[in-house]
Amino acid sequence: MNAVDVLCRILSSNCSMELKGDAAELCGVLFGNTRIRSTMAAARCVEPLVSLLVTEFSPAQHSVVCALDKLVDDEQLAELVAAHGAVIPLVGLLYGRSYMLHEAISRALVKLGKDRPACKMEMVKAGVIESILDILHEAPDFLCAAFAELLRILTNNTSIAKGPSAAKVVEPxxxxxxxxxxxxxxxxxxxxxxxxxxEHPQCRADYTLTSHQTIEPLIPLLDSPAPAVQQLAAELLSHLLMEEHLQKDPVTQQVIGPSYTGSWFWHTYLAAESCKGSC
Structure with missing residues (x-):
């Protein structure tokens, strides 16, 4: 019999959670192979894998999430995973200090959210942003990076970016x-x-962040060895400095000085200033 068929039977059976966890772990290994992942047997594994997510915490959960993470590399299987209702139980596992599990969940949610606005809205309604913020303050750097990427995918949607949940992530x-x-x-x-x-004026108006909170963290990033980080830091500064209270802040005037006249910041800032009257 096909190995994946056997694993699917184990996942759908009354076997122990330990055995199901082992089966899910082997699924994760096998699903790394594109040819195996594209079989009907792999698609049949989706339903029992998703069903295991809603059980009480068990050693199977991390393996199940990793297996689903491999499956959603395939667009058709990602649609199937979403259709079987995986989003809400995945979000529901974002609690506590299971950091490796949280990283795997974030990876899977990123793939499910790409080009699927309905999935993004489902995540937000399920409280994914609030769950991230509960963990973020003490999470290790690798998990913070995974969370930031998930938040990036979510806030690419303008409705979410302007919403009350997204507003909570600015200070953190x-x-x-x-x-x-x-x-x-x-x-x-x-x-x-x-x-x-x-970048939305109505969103900036909702904050009373000081230059110490906003401007100072961005200045070192203008000299980042990563050009993409430099550019985004400059773009963010250009949006912030459209707020009069930040323009006039003494700290802003002190840290944004002649030394940055050749930086990405001034290129972006001057471009933003030139179109401000017509935007």
């Missing part, structure tokens, strides 16, 4: 940018989230 993400070990990939995702939200 600025604080995250001050972490010395937070790498360029995470910085890029976090900056893009902030741009997605704060």
């Amino acid at each position: 993400l600025f604080l995250l940018l001050t972490r010395p070990e937070f790498g360029p990939d995470g910085q890029h995702s976090a900056l893009q989230v902030l741009v997605n939200i704060l």
Whole structure:
């Protein structure tokens, strides 16, 4: 018999959770192979795998999430996973300190959310942003980067970016940018989230953030070795400095000085200023 068929039978059976966890772990290994992942047997595994997500915490859950993460690399299977209602139980597992599990969940949700606005809205309604914020303040850097990427995918949707849930991430993400070990990939995702939200004037009006909270964390990023991080830091600064109270803030005037005249910041800022009257 086909190995995946056997694993599917185990996942659908009354076997112990330990055995189901082993079966799910082997599924995750096999589903890394494109040819195996494209079989009907792999598609039949979706339903029992999703069903295992709603059980009480067990050793099977991490393996199940990793197997689903491999499956959703295939667009058709991603549609099937979403159709079987995987989003809400995945979001429901974002609690506590199971950081490796949370990273795997974030990867799967990113893939499910890409080009699927309905999935994004389902995640937000299920409280994914609030769950992320409950974990973010003490999460390790690798998980913070995964969360930032998930928030980036979510806030690419304008309705979500302007919504009340997204508004809660602004202060925590600025604080995250001050972490010395937070790498360029995470910085890029976090900056893009902030741009997605704060490029809207009505969103900026909702905040009373000071230059210490907003401007100072961005200045070192203008000298980042990653050009994409430099560009996004400059773009975010250009949006922030359209707010009069930040323009006039003494700290802003002190830290944005002649040394940055050749930086990405001024290129973006001057471009934004030139179109401000007509936008």
